[in-house]
Amino acid sequence: MGLGLCLRIRGSDWMQNRVVMLVDFDYFYAQCEELRNPALKDKPVVVGVYSGRTEESGAVSTSNYIARKYSVKSGMPLFLAKRKLEGTDAVFLPVDHEYYDQISNRIMQILQGYASSLEQVSVDEAYLDVTEQVQGSFEKAKDYAQKIKNEVTEQVGISFSVGIGPNKLVSKIACDSQKPNGLTVVKPEEAKSFLAPLPVDRLLGVGKKTSARMDSLGIKTVGDLANYDVQKLLAIWGKILGVYFHNAANAVDNEPVQEQGEAESISRIGTLKQDTKDLAFILQKTDELTDDISKELADKNLSFKQVAIYVVLIDLSSKSRSITLEQTAKDPETIKKNVKELFGKFLSETPLEVRRVGVKVSGFSREEPRQKQLTSFFQTTKE
Ligand code: DCP
Ligand code: CA
Ligand code: CA
Numbered sequence: 001m002g003l004g005l006c007l008r009i010r011g012s013d014w015m016q017n018r019v020v021m022l023v024d025f026d027y028f029y030a031q032c033e034e035l036r037n038p039a040l041k042d043k044p045v046v047v048g049v050y051s052g053r054t055e056e057s058g059a060v061s062t063s064n065y066i067a068r069k070y071s072v073k074s075g076m077p078l079f080l081a082k083r084k085l086e087g088t089d090a091v092f093l094p095v096d097h098e099y100y101d102q103i104s105n106r107i108m109q110i111l112q113g114y115a116s117s118l119e120q121v122s123v124d125e126a127y128l129d130v131t132e133q134v135q136g137s138f139e140k141a142k143d144y145a146q147k148i149k150n151e152v153t154e155q156v157g158i159s160f161s162v163g164i165g166p167n168k169l170v171s172k173i174a175c176d177s178q179k180p181n182g183l184t185v186v187k188p189e190e191a192k193s194f195l196a197p198l199p200v201d202r203l204l205g206v207g208k209k210t211s212a213r214m215d216s217l218g219i220k221t222v223g224d225l226a227n228y229d230v231q232k233l234l235a236i237w238g239k240i241l242g243v244y245f246h247n248a249a250n251a252v253d254n255e256p257v258q259e260q261g262e263a264e265s266i267s268r269i270g271t272l273k274q275d276t277k278d279l280a281f282i283l284q285k286t287d288e289l290t291d292d293i294s295k296e297l298a299d300k301n302l303s304f305k306q307v308a309i310y311v312v313l314i315d316l317s318s319k320s321r322s323i324t325l326e327q328t329a330k331d332p333e334t335i336k337k338n339v340k341e342l343f344g345k346f347l348s349e350t351p352l353e354v355r356r357v358g359v360k361v362s363g364f365s366r367e368e369p370r371q372k373q374l375t376s377f378f379q380t381t382k383e
Pocket of ligand 2: 024025026027028124
């Protein structure tokens, strides 16, 4: 039974010639900021976390490619980035995770429609198994990726880079090799020679310590590692790690693209036709957003426990408020009623007009007939 289950779950592994894509959004937080304010596009843009002690304390989250020309880097102290950009018309902005999550969710939803399975690995990255969609062809995969890029540009206005390879390991490194707006295809027969010249620490799991040890053994590139006696690798790093290093260096990676559980929240955001403090006017917009959310809830057969609103005021500050329900619900009316309450209270607390509004539901549970679950369990375990 165990074996059957295992084979079934890893269904696409032993299918030869998987076609796996890694999508990574370009300079993501900064590109989101450009999206809502296109005037930023020709300036250096730095998005950072302000720790609040002084105006300058904090670190760079990311920057656009113009700022990168001045050697601004993620993780760098903000004061240093400011110094590097002195004399330019650089714009520094605080992170707005809620906004980036919204954009990310919209893109992920589009990507989902193009793949048999999608594995989101971070806010701006996902693996897609598209083997079936392109009938295993890497030529078709290139056009297919271009089509997805066009659609996301059209629908959302965000560019990304894509790596296509026979597995996750190769597609990730392919993607990193050409950014921004890259599209890199590495066919199975090219995978080994593509990896060979790269420094060995480009492999996931080879950090500073490991690469120093490898260096002392004369292993500098992935190719060196591929040619290294596997028995010696096993003796040094043990079976699991040794086999992993050997396989990875030889471009072998059988990890499936694993669909995660349900999304943790569903949200929509929109800009009001005019800035306002009028509750009825705002609710017109949030009702539209709620109807859209409700469609997705119904599609996925989800109930929710939390309702939240998100507000961008005319000074561009953003706020959110949320409420936890006593019981789970699944109907649009419950969302609308709570959104109305949250906004009523919120508007009485702020003197400023509202510019953008969002609605989010979370705390999901799924209702599924017990019998169906059992049947699919047996179906899965029978083989
Ligand atoms: N991030 C962060 N702090 C870091 C690194 C990243 O807050 N030290 C955030 C901001 C990035 C996002 O994660 O926009 C995605 O990280 P990436 O490493 O993918 O970098 P970018 O998307 O910014 O740039 P690239 O175009 O190189 O992918
Ligand atoms: Ca990125
Ligand atoms: Ca990334």
